Amino acid sequence: MTETMDQNYSIWAKRLRENQGIRSLMEDLGQATGHPDEILLGGGNPAHIPEAEQIFQEAFSSLAKDPMLRSLLGDYQAPIGNDSFRSLAADYLSPFFQTNLKKENIAFFNGSQNAYSYLLNLHSGPMADGSFKKILLPIVPEYIGYADQSIADHTFIASPPNVVTTGKNRFRYELNQTTFDLKDVGVLALSRPTNPTGNVLSLSDLEWMEEQTKHRKIPLLIDLAYGNPFPNLIGEEAPVPYKEGRTLSLSFSKIGLPGVRFGIIISDSDTIQTLSSFAAVGNLAVGNLGVYLMALLFQKNILPSLAKNILRPFYESKLKLAIERFTTEFQKMGVDYEIHDPMGGFFLWIRFPSLSISNHELYQLCKENRLFIVSGHYFFPGLNRDFSHTKECIRLTYCREEEELARGAQILAKIVASHQTKSE
Template sequence: MTPMKDSCASLWASRLRQNQGIRSLMEDLGQVTGHPEEILLGGGNPAHIREAEDIFTACFQSLASDPNLKALLGDYQAPIGNDRFRALAAEYLSPHLDANLRKDNIAFFNGSQNAYSFLLNIHSGKMIGGNFKKILLPIVPEYIGYADQSIEADVFLAKEPEVIPTGKHRFRYGFNKENFDLSNIGCVVMSRPTNPTGNILPLEDIQWIEERTKKNSIPLLIDLAYGNPFPNLIAAEEPITYKDGRTLSLSFSKIGLPGVRLGIVMANPETIEILSSYAAVGNLAVGNLGVYMMEFLFQKNILPELAKNVLRPFYEKKLELATSIFESEFKKYGVEYEIHDPMGGFFLWIRFPNLSISNHQLYHLCKDKRLFIVSGHYFFPGLNSDFSHTKECIRLTYCRKEEELARGAHILAEIVASHQAKSK
């Protein structure tokens, strides 16, 4: 293939060709060879859980024998989903989100990543009046997939979080309320639980933010890919509800269906209408499989019990096991480390305060040993200060098998120990 000349590429295309965190992460997943020594602790794949997969198999079997199969395979949906499915989702999700949703509040996309590529561009960049609006991330680190979504450059704005010690080798990030400035902000965006740290911003902090966004008519976007009502990996924290001024998004990926690519957006009708125009241009139509599976799962009210009785217990046990394994290896090799309190999701966010190399260099050293991790430097879009955590942290998934976690912990501890300064 002939390389694209700079003169033939837009500024946006040029930025897309640069090193992106989300592209690096997904290419690592896609380039896996199946070699027995590969240790896949980097990606966001959910675990394969037999009880969940049995339910999804039953769903597929039901769809395969349904007379509507020809419509599933042979007909387009509307850009954001047909009215029947949108009405079904509105009715089903209303009690779970303490709201009175209608179909005009619902849009379907090919995954919530796809939805955010539209949402972030709706609310940022050059506005009709000529002013330029930015996207505020109230707490970082934040999801790796947001950073390269915007068509306009330099649209993200963030500031250092509070770093709160919570115990030996433990900390968490807190929301920094100082100098909270909404000037020239088009939207405020957060994930809850936060990917990559598992942080769950307290409702009182969200309410504090919302008091200010509402005064300025600024939408608050909350990504619930790991949150309530499913997969509901939020431990004992209070759930999010739908309110006017909020845009919420749900995903089928983390219940165990990443290949289906279904994201659900709940927003005011005006936002939904704009999203429909975006979707028609960018996607033509949402895929059929996800919404047909949604109909099956919603009508049988499967997901709340699946989350409560299968997903949460499974991931809680995985978290306990993974934490024990990594801490044991770190102690054995004398590694200095801190782990962010993993309140939700299924990742460990680990800081190595005495690391003598950058986390990106650590990523490459691990990859040379067939250990895949994610460098933490990707998770701070819009942060312009010299915050040490941007170079000292990594993200790991704990969704893998015990033997794989153990081998990964051994390799990681060995490499970090050999690149650890005596003091800092």
């Protein structure tokens, strides 16, 4: 960007034009050529599961034959969805979240990423009372797509997690309560399961944080894109209920419909009303396709069975296969590695403690070999202190075909093995 162009853009626009992780990730997906040697382990695309796609095909066929098709294609929704659809969603979701939701608790968006761009700015930056509020990420690494959502600069804060060894070549991040600091904080944000690690914070962790925040009335945003009630990839952990002070986000992307761009927000009525104002200005209206598809899936109660009988078994099988393939290649090549316990989601978070180059340099070398991964340095927004994992970790998806995972494991192991510090 030239200096003249700098002068023509806001500070926010200048920051967005710089190389953010989410842009790099999505551009990698968009620039894939389809070459048979490409190994796409970097993105967050769900797997193409024939049994799930058959269900979606039948749902789309039903919509195409419905007399309401003319309204789906030819009429605007309200900014966060028409009242009838919001009431349907409230009634359907209430039992899953152990509460009695009303339409006033529901908002629809063109994906939960879209909703978070409003939610994070609603509670952070310059405030009406003259203060400046920040976004606390209680545990990092955290989702790559949050980092550049805030309009104000220097908004995120985070502390290193506790790192616990859980077995040979295995570890887990845990909430660090000793560094939990709410000074100048306007909102807490986390994903469950956590993207990128697959960590699933316990309900007791959530309740402990809320004990600290409730007197200051600091809300907690919980991103359930991979969580309950669908696709429900949370292992053995208990599902998150809705309660006052929490804002929950759901997504259709990870059930297998990322192209639909549909997300649901559950929150208090004041937050929902404010989000409606944001949505009217930013989107005019939520798209119809996701809303109508949601209504059909909810009315036929399709998603619980889809999650339990198709999605969870599929991803659990993929996870087991991926760990076997990468472990075999790492051990064969003498790679020093640690894998975060994958409790849910689509990803492996792998640490290379003896890596002699940065994870971003590793990403570039992999890309030169047609292997796409994600450098872990992007996943620590707001962390302003040394933590070796920021330079030693990568994220990769295990949603790909077995042959692709095997080739990716071979290439990655070979590159890492040739860029390790030698032990004495």
